[in-house]
Amino acid sequence: MRKSQLQAGLVAPLVAYSGILTAIYVNRSWWKLTDNAISDLGKVGLSNKWLLNVPLVVTAALAIYYAAGLLETARNSIEKAGTGMLIAGFAFLALIGIFPEGTSPHYYVSWCFFLTAGFGFLIAGVGMGLAGERGMLYFTVALFVLAWILSVWAMRTFRGVAIPEFVGALTITVWHYVVLLKFWGDEYAALRAHKD
Template sequence: MRKSQRLAGLCAPLIGLGGIFIAIIINRSWWSLTDNAISDLGKVGLPYNWVMNLALIATAILSTYYAIGLFGELRNVVEKIGAGVFIVALLFLAGIGLFPEGADPHYYVSWGFFITGSIGLLIAGLGLWLEGRGNIGIFTVTVFVVAWILARWALGNFEGVAIAEFIGIFGIIIWHYTVLWAKFYKTEKQRKN
């Protein structure tokens, strides 16, 4: 994998979260974590909706570039299937920015991102477990189960869906950085020693 692809993998989630948090600050007079969806920050007709939408598109592009490089590093078919499903999730993420709330396909691309993103990480984690990295496999299943339980709880306890969405996003990001570190940076240190 090229260094630029690893750098893209490191930066992409930060760009997405940065765009979301800047959009929250811009819209703090009316947006609420408990009463809204994250997508409300990018809805059609909202001034400065491009702040979040462009950040999501940039995140999807950088993450896809990283995932393409990841394919060359993966050793088994299950990992590759998981990465492929995750690339589909990234296409849905770009779709959230391209078709913001108020555009017809928004509902479908939004759900598509969360479902394929979590399933992709679960499949990739299973592949890592099959590769002999049982600790990452257990961590993956734990992140998947805890995120889904907490997101389900949030959906039942709050008017809006933003908390459930953030739980899903942070689950994916925590898993992403853990695997990135364990698979590449930790392995690189071991090679040097």
């Protein structure tokens, strides 16, 4: 994986969460975590909708570039299939920004993002386990199950869907950074071995 791809992977979530948190702050007079969706911050007709939508598109582009490097390093067909689903999920993330709430495709691209990215990281994690990384397999499955439990609970408890959306997004982010740290560690170890 190229160093620039690792850097893109490092920055991508930071861009997304910076945009989301800025949009929440600017729209704090009406937006409520328990009553709204994250997408409400970028809906059609909102003058500052770009605060959410532009960072989502930028994040998706960075994440796709990173995940393309991840795909090149996949060691079996299951890991490749999961990483391919992640890439599709990131493409749907871009479409959330391109088709904001209030447009007809928005509902579908939102669901497709969470489903493809969520199942993508699960399948990729299983592939990593089959490649010998048993710890990654157990971590991935536990994270996936916990996310579903928390998301279902939040959807049944609160009127809005922002909390389950955050659960899904943070789960994908945590898994992503664990994988990214593994690659940074491998690169550091290779650099040390080269110097020795």
